[in-house]
Amino acid sequence: xxxxxxxxxxxxxxxxxxxxxxxxxxxxxxxxxxxxxxxxxxxxxxxxxxxxxxxxxxxxxxxxxxxxxxxxxxxxxxxxxxxxxxxxxxxxxxxxxxxxxxxxxxxxxxxxxxxxxxxxxxxxxxxxxxxxxxxxxxxxxxxxxxxxxxxxxxxxxxxxxxxxxxxxxxxxxxxxxxxxxxxxxxxxxxxxxxxxxxxxxxxxxxxxxxxxxxxxxxxxxxxxxxxxxxxxxxxxxxxxxxxxxxxxxxxxxxxxxxxxxxxxxxxxxxxxxxxxxxxxxxxxxxxxxxxxxxxxxxxxxxxxxxxxxxxxxxxxxxxxxxxxxxxxxxxxxxxxxxxxxxxxxxxxxxxxxxxxxxxxxxxxxxxxxxxxxxxxxxxxxx
Amino acid sequence: xxxxxxxxxxxxxxxxxxxxxxxxxxxxxxxxxxxxxxxxxxxxxxxxxxxxxxxxxxxxxxxxxxxxxxxxxxxxxxxxxxxxxxxxxxxxxxxxxxxxxxxxxxxxxxxxxxxxxxxxxxxxxxxxxxxxxxxxxxxxxxxxxxxxxxxxxxxxxxxxxxxxxxxxxxxxxxxxxxxxxxxxxxxxxxxxxxxxxxxxxxxxxxxxxxxxxxxxxxxxxxxxxxxxxxxxxxxxxxxxxxxxxxxxxxxxxxxxxxxxxxxxxxxxxxxxxxxxxxxxxxxxxxxxxxxxxxxxxxxxxxxxxxxxxxxxxxxxxxxxxxxxxxxxxxxxxxxxxxxxxxxxxxxxxxxxxxxxxxxxxxxxxxxxxxxxxxxxxxxxxxxxxxxxxxxxxxxxxxxxxxxxxxxxxxxxxxxxxxxxxxxxxxxxxxxxxxxxxxxxxxxxxxxxxxx
Numbered sequence: 100x101x102x103x104x105x106x107x108x109x110x111x112x113x114x115x116x117x118x119x120x121x122x123x124x125x126x127x128x129x130x131x132x133x134x135x136x137x138x139x140x141x142x143x144x145x146x147x148x149x150x151x152x153x154x155x156x157x158x159x160x161x162x163x164x165x166x167x168x169x170x171x172x173x174x175x176x177x178x179x180x181x182x183x184x185x186x187x188x189x190x191x192x193x194x195x196x197x198x199x200x201x202x203x204x205x206x207x208x209x210x211x212x213x214x215x216x217x218x219x220x221x222x223x224x225x226x227x228x229x230x231x232x233x234x235x236x237x238x239x240x241x242x243x244x245x246x247x248x249x250x251x252x253x254x255x256x257x258x259x260x261x262x263x264x265x266x267x268x269x270x271x272x273x274x275x276x277x278x279x280x281x282x283x284x285x286x287x288x289x290x291x292x293x294x295x296x297x298x299x300x301x302x303x304x305x306x307x308x309x310x311x312x313x314x315x316x317x318x319x320x321x322x323x324x325x326x327x328x329x330x331x332x333x334x335x336x337x338x339x340x341x342x343x344x345x346x347x348x349x350x351x352x353x354x355x356x357x358x359x360x361x362x363x364x365x366x367x368x369x370x371x372x373x374x375x376x377x378x379x380x381x382x383x384x385x386x387x388x389x390x391x392x393x394x395x396x397x398x399x400x401x402x403x404x405x406x407x408x409x410x411x412x413x414x415x416x417x418x419x420x421x422x423x424x425x426x427x428x429x430x431x432x433x434x435x436x437x438x439x440x441x442x443x444x445x446x447x448x449x450x451x452x453x454x455x456x457x458x459x460x461x462x463x464x465x466x467x468x469x470x471x472x473x474x475x476x477x478x479x480x481x
Numbered sequence: 482x483x484x485x486x487x488x489x490x491x492x493x494x495x496x497x498x499x500x501x502x503x504x505x506x507x508x509x510x511x512x513x514x515x516x517x518x519x520x521x522x523x524x525x526x527x528x529x530x531x532x533x534x535x536x537x538x539x540x541x542x543x544x545x546x547x548x549x550x551x552x553x554x555x556x557x558x559x560x561x562x563x564x565x566x567x568x569x570x571x572x573x574x575x576x577x578x579x580x581x582x583x584x585x586x587x588x589x590x591x592x593x594x595x596x597x598x599x600x601x602x603x604x605x606x607x608x609x610x611x612x613x614x615x616x617x618x619x620x621x622x623x624x625x626x627x628x629x630x631x632x633x634x635x636x637x638x639x640x641x642x643x644x645x646x647x648x649x650x651x652x653x654x655x656x657x658x659x660x661x662x663x664x665x666x667x668x669x670x671x672x673x674x675x676x677x678x679x680x681x682x683x684x685x686x687x688x689x690x691x692x693x694x695x696x697x698x699x700x701x702x703x704x705x706x707x708x709x710x711x712x713x714x715x716x717x718x719x720x721x722x723x724x725x726x727x728x729x730x731x732x733x734x735x736x737x738x739x740x741x742x743x744x745x746x747x748x749x750x751x752x753x754x755x756x757x758x759x760x761x762x763x764x765x766x767x768x769x770x771x772x773x774x775x776x777x778x779x780x781x782x783x784x785x786x787x788x789x790x791x792x793x794x795x796x797x798x799x800x801x802x803x804x805x806x807x808x809x810x811x812x813x814x815x816x817x818x819x820x821x822x823x824x825x826x827x828x829x830x831x832x833x834x835x836x837x838x839x840x841x842x843x844x845x846x847x848x849x850x851x852x853x854x855x856x857x858x859x860x861x862x863x864x865x866x867x868x869x870x871x872x873x874x875x876x877x878x879x880x881x882x883x884x885x886x887x888x889x890x891x892x893x894x895x896x897x898x899x900x901x902x903x904x905x906x907x908x909x910x911x912x913x914x915x916x917x918x919x920x921x922x923x924x925x926x927x928x929x930x931x932x
Contacts, residue, residue, distance in 0.1 A: 134606035231722060232693065241694030241723055242624045243598045245631060248922050265924065267635065352628060354598045393607055399591050428538045428593050
């Protein structure tokens with residue numbers, strides 16, 4: 100356990116470099132601005148955590164947004180009651196969402212397969228509706244929980260007086276905004292990626308993969324699988340809580356819509372789009388979806404007219420008319436098409452595409468064939 | 482787990498990793514430093530300025546959002562000296578020249594707020610950080626307006642609210658960088674109360690259905706205060722989720738509650754659905770407590786009235802503005818909007834158009850885009866000619882003080898747009914109130930936050 104396989108190390112370092120250099124290589128895509136970069140990092144954490152449960156154990160949770168939302172609420176309450184510092188907010192959020200995941204996981208994991216999915220969906224939808232109505236004093240309902248000038252901030256008040264206006268989240272006195280916030284989130288993405296990598300390779304990870312391939316067989320060999328699945332559930336719940344807290348740190352507001360079933364479905368899409376069970380896949384899926392959501396949805400007719408400017412008048416008009424259905428508010432349509440194409444032709448997600456392309460360039464020598472590639476090829480169901 | 486002999490220790494990995502993070506993490510910050518050397522957020526350096534339009538194109542308020550977008554595009558055209566100039570010709574006093582703002586052409590970027598606070602904030606941040614928007618404007622949901630207004634305050638970018646009717650926007654959640662031209666729920670209650678008393682008597686039992694967010698809450702409170710002052714009794718006030726679609730489960734209890742007035746604190750598609758269903762339930766044909774059952778929709782718009790069709794006939798509500806008013810400003814705007822889009826503008830379109838012009842005018846008068854100076858130019862500014870009569874941008878809470886219209890669904894519409902009649906124009910003095918009643922604090926204008 101003290102050493103890392105070389106392949107993992109290269110993957111980790113490559114991933115870290117790619118994440119840290121995002122402000123540079125995303126420039127040509129028009130996505131290199133702090134707010135979107137923050138979202139890239141935050142939702143990647145969310146997806147990586149989700150993958151620990153779904154990718155490793157095969158348990159498909161449809162309610163992970165609940166933990167995400169709980170993390171956000173916990174972080175904002177920490178800002179309101181304790182301090183504007185990010186550290187207590189993160190700790191508070193991860194602990195609360197972990198406990199929440201423990202409670203929901205304890206109940207939901209009594210069932211597997213579709214029943215488990217439905218149970219988690221029900222719990223998440225319950226949390227959403229509670230946040231929306233009954234818990235309004237805690238969550239501020241539809242308007243969302245926000246900072247206000249009358250907040251107590253007991254911890255901060257012990258050390259210094261309140262300044263004018265609303266304070267921003269800080270890290271040991273450094274204001275977390277713009278690129279500082281991004282590198283803060285990026286640090287957590289890299290750290291959580293590292294942890295996910297270690298979990299995947301650990302005995303716990305082996306056990307979880309065992310559960311995915313045949314839980315009944317494991318039970319018959321005398322292994323109680325429940326503690327392992329529960330551990331995976333809680334870990335991924337804490338990941339979601341961490342992501343939610345980071346979102347609240349970069350933008351101190353928490354709304355109930357973060358817990359809606361569409362938000363839970365989004366993380367499932369991210370994981371499947373990128374490639375469930377792989378480490379990098381969910382990250383790529385998260386980036387793709389957030390890119391579509393923020394960039395594609397902002398393309399309007401003016402931009403399209405410029406884009407198709409090289410065509411003659413009539414053709415330009417037609418091109419704008421057709422393509423405008425796929426951008427702007429029609430970005431869901433494009434995303435849906437991409438999703439269908441990937442699921443039909445690349446069931447393993449984007450990562451399978453990457454592997455197939457890599458295989459084309461590899462010499463056809465059975466000795467050098469990577470063991471990892473062989474094992475992840477589509478196999479008949481057991 | 483496979484362990485390679487040449488594998489590195491965890492400590493080594495962490496050390497190199499941290500060194501890499503520190504090294505690469507700090508380097509790009511040096512490059513971006515130059516971007517912060519401006520004196521305020523998105524200080525325009527070229528010959529164009531960009532404004533960010535944050536409107537709902539999907540969700541319960543999509544129709545209002547689409548009309549707002551049309552109005553913004555028209556306003557930008559007029560500011561740049563294209564088209565017939567619209568309200569530029571009638572604004573009094575005006576510093577606008579029809580050559581853009583301070584000689585710079587106006588461009589715009591858009592974002593779909595989806596009537597969700599989270600999405601709207603992300604969209605506004607994108608327009609500020611990536612597209613260099615100098616001012617954010619838009620609305621149709623007070624929840625969104627309050628959230629975006631808070632964001633704009635943090636970023637040091639002006640927010641000219643579009644359609645937002647909650648008391649909180651310029652009440653407890655008011656912000657130094659946020660301005661609202663639209664009226665609010667309190668003013669609706671004050672204007673509508675006496676008319677309801679006159680029409681329906683002093684002895685009524687009211688049942689509220691309320692959209693469950695900041696606007697609904699304040700509207701319900703304001704309507705309760707206004708009607709209870711008349712002597713009405715409030716039987717119940719039930720909160721409904723925004724965008725519910727089907728309101729039958731909320732409407733059934735009304736029938737057995739003993740209430741004889743239903744007050745629908747709904748807007749947009751929600752109001753169209755709840756009103757249509759209430760009429761389908763036969764509520765308007767009922768008699769309760771020996772009186773004709775009545776429905777009241779405190780905040781009305783032409784788009785909603787159009788959507789609800791014949792169900793709207795005879796129903797009372799309030800409006801910020803109506804295209805059928807006969808002053809020069811209204812006529813000019815209706816003509817110009819009609820010529821461009823072939824339909825009269827809604828109140829949402831009107832308030833958004835006016836807000837854009839007021840911002841441009843304030844920049845011209847301040848002689849700069851520097852937000853604190855523009856704020857000073859707007860605060861306490863008295864103007865006329867925009868279709869609402871003499872109007873004051875109150876300095877204490879950034880709320881426009883102007884007259885409010887009490888409207889009623891037209892019994893005999895002559896066209897599909899002629900759906901509302903203006904019953905009464907309640908004067909500015911009558912709907913005036915002390916800004917202190919809602920609390921809140923504007924916060925400072927300076928130092929200007931850096932986005």
